[in-house]
């Protein structure tokens with residue numbers, strides 16, 4: 102087994118130097134991409150860092166893990182991201198980023214790049230499957246209320262922006278990791294990673310578990326927690342060339358079904374759908390055929406989008422959420438973030454946004470005052486994040502229940518109420534995002550607020 106050892110920190114979990122008994126063969130020295138000196142023997146290897154920079158190991162290179170890696174790297178941490186997938190390119194889906202996540206990305210210097218490569222969500226609205234408009238959304242009103250626009254980009258673009266802000270070699274793909282010891286103020290955390298059959302042990306001042314909704318780290322640290330629950334809904338996502346005929350961006354609510362079509366900046370469109378379904382159910386033929394059965398007779402542009410879908414490129418995922426909150430978002434030197442900490446239904450489009458918020462809040466506390474005492478920093482992280490994300494998980498579940506109503510009288514009443522609410526003005530509907538989209542990162546604004 103290889104060993105990678107973190108450097109000293111002031112709380113006692115000190116790394117080693119070349120005299121450390123864990124170093125087997127000082128003669129076989131090398132320098133790795135992070136500037137670490139490695140000492141190698143046939144049996145195992147220990148890396149000793151020359152500088153005093155603290156070491157963070159991130160498990161999972163999704164949006165949460167990558168943003169956290171960038172945020173810590175900018176604060177001078179040595180960061181290694183361990184990702185079990187062979188590559189990082191997420192296929193076939195867009196992601197909407199509200200002003201709250203954009204402000205977090207401003208903190209790490211990436212907000213403008215993200216906005217440049219995104220489509221700004223213009224005026225559109227909510228419709229019935231026959232095409233009647235229930236609500237017209239007002240992008241200008243939303244931007245004025247929340248301090249900026251909602252933007253949409255391809256996930257692969259976001260991943261590319263985040264990874265390009267990290268040093269070469271910081272992300273190790275094809276590497277499955279397990280937290281073997283969460284550590285404490287006096288003892289480093291330990292992570293064992295397996296890549297191409299070889300095992301490596303990492304010691305770290307801080308571990309970020311961003312390993313997604315089915316997080317093994319969460320199960321290990323909180324064995325009594327019931328874990329994610331199936332929401333009763335399944336989703337589909339596709340990215341296809343824009344339909345020939347113009348359309349307005351929309352989200353359309355039917356009985357126990359929903360479809361949204363939104364433009365990407367590159368001329369393609371991102372479409373998503375949700376329906377009530379038993380857990381694990383899959384189309385008997387293919388998912389395009391299933392989408393045609395469920396949505397094929399809905400208003401323009403749905404049939405045109407469906408016609409362009411390649412059945413092999415439809416993403417289908419059942420939606421699970423952590424409706425029971427964790428008792429904390431950390432244990433020892435390990436912080437959970439993103440879906441690992443607070444998976445939610447996509448009904449508010451906030452799962453990824455909250456992961457991005459987590460990342461900058463965590464880096465804020467980890468880097469505070471130039472010192473790092475895990476128990477203090479991570480307790481502050483939990484205190485900031487747990488109440489906020491718990492409230493948003495619950496709100497997403499309530500909104501999800503409303504969008505998925507299926508009994509005809511309830512669907513009819515919903516249309517009447519939504520239409521009546523819309524007539525009260527855009528502010529009434531936007532109120533639902535108060536306290537969410539207007540969030541500001543700790544430490545003051547990273548760029549001037551255009552609404553101020």
Ligand SMILES: Cc1cc2nc3c(=O)[nH]c(=O)nc-3n(C[C@H](O)[C@H](O)[C@H](O)COP(=O)(O)OP(=O)(O)OC[C@H]3O[C@@H](n4cnc5c(N)ncnc54)[C@H](O)[C@@H]3O)c2cc1C
Nearest residue numbers: 161163164165185197277278312313439440450452453454
């Ligand atoms: C239909 C749908 C639409 C959505 N739309 C939006 C939206 O518009 N806006 C928004 O903000 N959110 C949206 N979300 C939610 C969003 O996708 C998630 O909240 C977000 O991707 C979570 O990011 P994450 O980094 O926490 O986890 P993930 O993206 O799941 O990343 C976890 C990573 O960890 C890796 N991993 C797991 N275990 C290990 C291990 N042992 N070792 C190494 N690596 C490991 C995985 O391979 C993966 O790469 C949507 C979700 C759905 C289902």
